[in-house]
Amino acid sequence: MAKSSTPSRERIVAGAADMISRRGLSATSIREMAKHAKAPLGSTYHYFPEGKQQLATEAVRYSGEWVARSLRKELEAGPAAGLAAFLALWRRIVFESDFHAGCPVLAVAIEEPPADEVPPALAAAADVFEQWENLLADSLRAHGARAEQAAQVATLIVAAVEGTVALCRAKRSTEPLDRTAAQLQYLIAATIKN
Amino acid sequence: MAKSSTPSRERIVAGAADMISRRGLSATSIREMAKHAKAPLGSTYHYFPEGKQQLATEAVRYSGEWVARSLRKELEAGPAAGLAAFLALWRRIVFESDFHAGCPVLAVAIEEPPADEVPPALAAAADVFEQWENLLADSLRAHGARAEQAAQVATLIVAAVEGTVALCRAKRSTEPLDRTAAQLQYLIAATIKN
DNA sequence: GCTAGACTATGACGATCGTTATAGCCAGAG
DNA sequence: CTCTGGCTATAACGATCGTCATAGTCTAGC
Helix, strand or coil, rough: CCCCCCCHHHHHHHHHHHHHHHHHHCCCCCCHHHHHCEEECHHHHHCCCCCCCHHHHHHHHHHHHHHHHHHHHHHHHHHHHHHHHHHHHHHHHHCCCCCCCHHHHHHHCCCCCCCCCCCCCHHHHHHHHHHHEEEEEEEHCCCCHHHHHHHHHHHHHHHHHHHHHHHHHHHCCCCHHHHHHHHHHHHHHHCCCC | CCCCCHHHHHHHHHHHHHHHHCCCCCCCCCHHHHHHCCCCCCHHHHCCCHHHHHHHHHHHHHHHHHHHHHHHHHHCCCHHHHHHHHHHHHHHHHCCCCCCCCHHHHHCCCCCCCCCCCCCCHHHHHHHHHHHHHHHHHHHCCCCCCHHHHHHHHHHHHHHHHHHHHHHHHHHCCHHHHHHHHHHHHHHHHHCCH
């Protein structure tokens, strides 16, 4: 078998991202990630010789890129459409997992690093947030927003959506997403108008 | 010794809240919480016979009430002052911990619950978020905001601040807080004006 | 067909987890 | 003084953790 329908390595990364988004990094064991991807434990150390940190780093980048792709595509129709897609994407993840899944990037971002050291997974999380913000900010600027305003609004959107997903999980309801959605839509409309 | 300067029980809860805000719930062991509070391991099971879940629940409520107190007090000077205090409080926690600490309520909120069951700590997190939102929404309404708008803005503020704290930790910078602060201030000004 | 190298199978290592049990201490009430 | 009850001390339980080592299987290219 040269290549199975989805290669083992990618299945492991995608599965790891899903599990991390639910339980957090430290509560997700390598054994469970392997089992979830129907891969043997030995394979995880074959594909990711640096161990858990490497796997976490790749999982963060994987979901980061996945979201960025969607964002990039929908932003072609303008910032408001991009925001709507961004919100819909997270609503779907939260709702379809029965409020069990969230954002793996956030989950990794709030793990405490060892003193005076920055683990690669945490650095990857920072990069992913930055990328999402830049996509939104560029689109806002392209539609007439002032540079500083665009940056501020982009950061607010990313932060608010991440926080709202957490609120939804705690309350087992998508209502927080509805509320922030309404306000963020006003905000975008006001931002690209001046 | 009838009562030490700070009672053991409260020291354990406060310490647990701090540790959970840094490492997350599942990465924080009861042994470490006891050691951090200079209390014996046996004492934690004496004060919290339901074990880790109970300790986590009380830690969430403890920090929830602590933030709510500050919020309640500063909101007396109006929504804008309340928001400023809310932001300053989190900025202080993030900065003074060298970007290691965050919000323990968020940390508990994103832990996956067992299927069809809601652990008390998760329910407590939902309550705390609700309480913060209500404090902000009431203040907004008292200053002329429409009821629905007030609720939406309050949810957005709580979610955005929680998310921004996570962004700051990942990026090891307080700049995200500056950006969201600016936008949330505009938003409050616009909300209580109509 | 054979060999090299990618992948898997299996088991073990020390460490730490949540939790419990049991015995001991030690202040304050009687 | 004795005794009771809140708190501590200590050790242990099985389970699971991240990681590593070793031997085995299988396939692609010669």
